[in-house]
Amino acid sequence: MRAASRTVNPGKNRLLAALPPEEVERLLPNLQEISFSLGDVVYEFSGHLDYVYFPTTAIISLLYTMENGSTAEMGLTGNDGVVGIALFMGGGTMPNRAVVQSAGEAIRMKAKELQSEFALGGEFQRLLLRYTQALITQISQTAVCNRLHSVEQQLCRWLLLSHDRLASDELIMTQELIADMLGVRREGVTVAAGHLQDIGAISYVRGRIQILDRQKLEETACECYRVVKDEFDRLLK
Amino acid sequence: MRAASRTVNPGKNRLLAALPPEEVERLLPNLQEISFSLGDVVYEFSGHLDYVYFPTTAIISLLYTMENGSTAEMGLTGNDGVVGIALFMGGGTMPNRAVVQSAGEAIRMKAKELQSEFALGGEFQRLLLRYTQALITQISQTAVCNRLHSVEQQLCRWLLLSHDRLASDELIMTQELIADMLGVRREGVTVAAGHLQDIGAISYVRGRIQILDRQKLEETACECYRVVKDEFDRLLK
DNA sequence: TCGTGTCCGTGCGGCAACACACATACTGCG
DNA sequence: CGCAGTATGTGTGTTGCCGCACGGACACGA
Numbered sequence: 001m002r003a004a005s006r007t008v009n010p011g012k013n014r015l016l017a018a019l020p021p022e023e024v025e026r027l028l029p030n031l032q033e034i035s036f037s038l039g040d041v042v043y044e045f046s047g048h049l050d051y052v053y054f055p056t057t058a059i060i061s062l063l064y065t066m067e068n069g070s071t072a073e074m075g076l077t078g079n080d081g082v083v084g085i086a087l088f089m090g091g092g093t094m095p096n097r098a099v100v101q102s103a104g105e106a107i108r109m110k111a112k113e114l115q116s117e118f119a120l121g122g123e124f125q126r127l128l129l130r131y132t133q134a135l136i137t138q139i140s141q142t143a144v145c146n147r148l149h150s151v152e153q154q155l156c157r158w159l160l161l162s163h164d165r166l167a168s169d170e171l172i173m174t175q176e177l178i179a180d181m182l183g184v185r186r187e188g189v190t191v192a193a194g195h196l197q198d199i200g201a202i203s204y205v206r207g208r209i210q211i212l213d214r215q216k217l218e219e220t221a222c223e224c225y226r227v228v229k230d231e232f233d234r235l236l237k
Numbered sequence: 238m239r240a241a242s243r244t245v246n247p248g249k250n251r252l253l254a255a256l257p258p259e260e261v262e263r264l265l266p267n268l269q270e271i272s273f274s275l276g277d278v279v280y281e282f283s284g285h286l287d288y289v290y291f292p293t294t295a296i297i298s299l300l301y302t303m304e305n306g307s308t309a310e311m312g313l314t315g316n317d318g319v320v321g322i323a324l325f326m327g328g329g330t331m332p333n334r335a336v337v338q339s340a341g342e343a344i345r346m347k348a349k350e351l352q353s354e355f356a357l358g359g360e361f362q363r364l365l366l367r368y369t370q371a372l373i374t375q376i377s378q379t380a381v382c383n384r385l386h387s388v389e390q391q392l393c394r395w396l397l398l399s400h401d402r403l404a405s406d407e408l409i410m411t412q413e414l415i416a417d418m419l420g421v422r423r424e425g426v427t428v429a430a431g432h433l434q435d436i437g438a439i440s441y442v443r444g445r446i447q448i449l450d451r452q453k454l455e456e457t458a459c460e461c462y463r464v465v466k467d468e469f470d471r472l473l474k
Numbered sequence: 475t476c477g478t479g480t481c482c483g484t485g486c487g488g489c490a491a492c493a494c495a496c497a498t499a500c501t502g503c504g
Numbered sequence: 505c506g507c508a509g510t511a512t513g514t515g516t517g518t519t520g521c522c523g524c525a526c527g528g529a530c531a532c533g534a
Contacts, residue, residue: 014360017367040245045438062377064377064378064381066381066385066407066460067368070385072380072381072382072384072385074377074380075377084249085370085373086370088366089366089367089369089370089373090240090363090367090472091367091370091371091468091471091472094370094373094374095374095464095467095468096377119358121356121358126327129325129326129327130326130327130328131327132369132373133322133323133326133327133328133331134328135373136322136326136331136369136373136376137331139373139377139380140301140312140333140374140376140380141301141381142313142380143309143376143377143383144301144309144311144383144420144442146380146381146383147309147383147419147420147421148303148307148309150520150521151520151521163249170331174480174481174482175481175482176480176481176482182384183381183384183385184384184521184522185521185522185523186481186482187482187483187484187521187522187523187524188520188521190481190482190483190484191483191484191521192526193482194482194483204482205478205481205482205530206481206482206529206530206531207480207481207482223303225303227332228330231324231328231332234328235327312508387490387491388490388491409491411510411511411512412511412512413510413511413512421491421492422491422492422493423511423512424492424493424512424513424514425490425491425492427513427514428491428513428514430512431512431513441512442500442509442511442512443499443500443501443512444510444511449528453516
């Protein structure tokens with residue numbers, strides 16, 4: 001995790017990009033660009049947060065780790081959202097972890113400054129709350145999907161959600177890590193990904209996944225992906 | 238669903254009870270008591286909402302119904318919360334359903350009036366947002382629990398969450414309905430509930446569940462119950 | 475170029491939950 | 505009282521995923 005002091009471009013995050021000019025101007029001095037590497041921990045279970053992060057090219061996973069060490073993802077945030085909602089929702093902390101799933105950049109803002117801007121009740125507040133509602137839908141759909149769908153369907157959903165938040169068709173991600181995200185065995189991912197390769201949807205070589213055919217992925221995925229996608233599109237213009 | 242015009246007692250819902258007197262006074266004329274029966278639909282998938290509901294004795298389940306008809310619960314709300322968060326989060330609707338899981342009363346408030354009070358940015362807003370954060374934790378934990386835990390553990394979690402939101406030790410609930418909530422087969426509930434009877438934690442007779450030994454239920458449940466409980470206690474004072 | 479670590483593929487036994495079928499039992503109503 | 509409807513219990517075979525073990529393949533540095 002490395003901070004740079006150069007001027008930031010808020011247009012690279014959809015929430016910041018949607019702000020009216022006067023609010024952007026007010027916020028700009030408080031924004032800082034920051035680089036994340038794969039695996040960086042943005043916040044820990046019930047841990048204090050000094051900043052919120054608006055990803056631009058990075059993707060952050062919200063994970064829960066059980067007492068016995070097994071993990072599962074609740075949701076993920078890219079350039080369409082913000083990490084650290086507990087800071088404006090009022091709780092300060094959340095009982096989960098946020099881990100960088102795909103290396104890249106984010107824009108950060110001090111908690112205090114976020115909170116005072118939020119309290120003004122303008123477009124900033126409105127956007128953050130709408131994003132939070134979209135996130136709730138994503139988490140809900142994860143819950144339902146975990147209960148009712150196969151590993152292969154969930155893998156498709158996850159690949160599509162990640163792909164939507166990336167500029168490229170390549171994901172840097174070992175099967176081991178995907179297994180942790182989905183809360184399944186590594187071998188389960190191997191089998192599912194093997195099938196997706198057979199049908200020509202992806203190619204997978206030692207931690208580099210190429211998305212070859214989104215169409216096929218969408219067909220193989222369950223309805224959960226589309227529900228989440230549509231809801232994000234609806235709520236975030 | 239039946240509305241009564243008699244004077245309401247906001248103290249029976251924990252959110253309303255936590256408001257300072259001047260805000261209660263302002264809201265009181267806009268509150269109405271309403272009765273729900275088991276199975277009443279509070280709102281439909283992506284359906285319009287005219288009111289928010291603050292349950293007092295009723296319990297409302299947030300459910301998702303798949304295209305193939307199978308269902309699963311994302312969370313539940315009792316006298317510690319509010320149904321209809323989309324109205325103040327800004328989205329207006331949500332892609333799920335809300336169904337009465339346990340008959341009882343709630344206090345309702347018109348959407349418009351909710352929104353104008355929310356916009357004032359006072360304690361009302363603060364409480365609603367903190368509740369929403371607690372709900373996010375509940376939904377998240379449901380997601381994780383669905384992935385990693387057994388039907389029996391989930392049944393315990395569900396019974397405990399419901400029991401916390403009830404005045405009595407008796408739940409009126411067939412195994413069929415519980416199965417829909419948990420997103421499992423009815424027979425799965427029969428087996429799990431049978432075991433819970435064997436160890437003396439509950440008794441179960443044709444749609445009437447008696448909670449006999451909470452201690453045993455908590456021991457059999459996974460950690461998920463406690464995480465949710467602690468987070469609600471922390472966020473809602 | 476060789477070794478070591480990482481990553482991916484595969485096979486096997488086991489188990490929990492599934493789908494389906496059906497038996498039992500209680501309940502309320504005519 | 506008898507019957508229909510609802511609710512619960514049980515049995516059988518199937519399936520999807522798990523845990524574990526291991527083998528091969530590639531990558532990178534000494």
